[in-house]
Amino acid sequence: MATLILFNKPFQVLCQFTDEKGTSNGDRRATLADWITTPNVYPAGRLDFDSEGLLLLTDDGQLQHRIASPRQKLAKIYWVQVEGEITETALNQLRGGVSLKDGKTRSADVSVMKAPDLWPRNPPVRYRESIPTSWIRIAITEGRNRQVRRMTAAVGFPTLRLVRYGIGDWNLDGLSPGESSTMTVHAPAPARNRPVRKPAKPSKQPSRRSPRS
Known part of the structure; x- marks a missing residue:
């Protein structure tokens, strides 16, 4: 069995337990240690400093890999506020894959959504009356650095606010910023090496060579 923690990471919190660099003024930034006191758990994947929402932590290495590895294709769902009224053309581009510097993204499940009933962000998103915003839901199965942005x-359509709502079967429901929920789950079985196939034995069938004349 493995421990799994669902944590609603607030805005501008590092996805690690220590801040080795600090700010330019030498101040320490907020870290997971300010909220998570369970020993020997580690994040399964990451969430940007300026992003909010669901972060999973576990004490089991196999489960951590299963959640974080792009090869597992575990869907990650984001609620994204973008600048401007997003167009159907842009939505279709996101769905089909976008060419980035590190290659084209996989196809994504993308749709327009109503503004979700979220907690206030501190500091708030900059509001400009002359420029509207849109909310979209994006589900991806990759984990590139700052990929959704x-x-x-x-x-x-630049991202203004990004909230990760769900990872696989887990989501933010019932969790306010800084709150967490701990559960015990079955740890995945360790990967086993495939058996090595032995070479086939020579056939014992009689020879088909023609008899000597």
Whole structure:
């Protein structure tokens, strides 16, 4: 059995337990240690300093790999506020994959959504009356650095606020910023090496060579 923690990471919190660099003024930034006191748990994947929402932590290495590895294709769902009224053309570009500096993204499940009933962000998103905003739901199965932000920027709609709502079967429901929920789950079985196939034994069938004349 493994421990799994569902944590609603607040805005501007590092996805690690220590801040080795600090700010330019030498101040320490907020870290997971300010909220998570369970020993020997580690994040399964990451969430940017300026992003909010669901972060999973576990004490089991196999489960950590299963959640974080792009090869597992575990869907990650984001609620994204973008600048401007997003177009159907941009949505289709996101769905089909966007060419970034590190290659084209996989196809994504993307749709327009109503503004979710979220907690206030501190500091709030900059509001400009002359420029509208849109909310979209994006589900991806990759984990590139700042991927969602780069995707929306590439199609002409910069991200203003990004909240990760769900990972696989887990989501933020019932969790306010800084709150966590701990559960015990079955740890995945360790990967086993495939058996080595032995070479086939020579056939014992009689020879088909023609008899000597």
